[in-house]
Amino acid sequence: MHSNDWDNKVKCPYCGYEMPLTYEKDANCKGVFVRCKGRKCKKIFEIIIEKTNVK
Ligand SMILES: [Zn+2]
Numbered sequence: 001m002h003s004n005d006w007d008n009k010v011k012c013p014y015c016g017y018e019m020p021l022t023y024e025k026d027a028n029c030k031g032v033f034v035r036c037k038g039r040k041c042k043k044i045f046e047i048i049i050e051k052t053n054v055k
Helices: none
Strands: 008-011 018-023 029-035 044-049
Touching: 018 029
Parallel strands: none
Antiparallel strands: 008 018, 029 044
């Protein structure tokens, strides 16, 4: 199974806006902040990515 490796999207937790960011399954991200690009939102939120392939 490898079809969804690049299908992980970062969404704004406030408005659900899909940010133009993708990450792979092995990504591990913390302490990175981005500003939402939603026109009426523009809130800053933290991107927290934890490994999802638990085995
Ligand atoms: Zn937003």
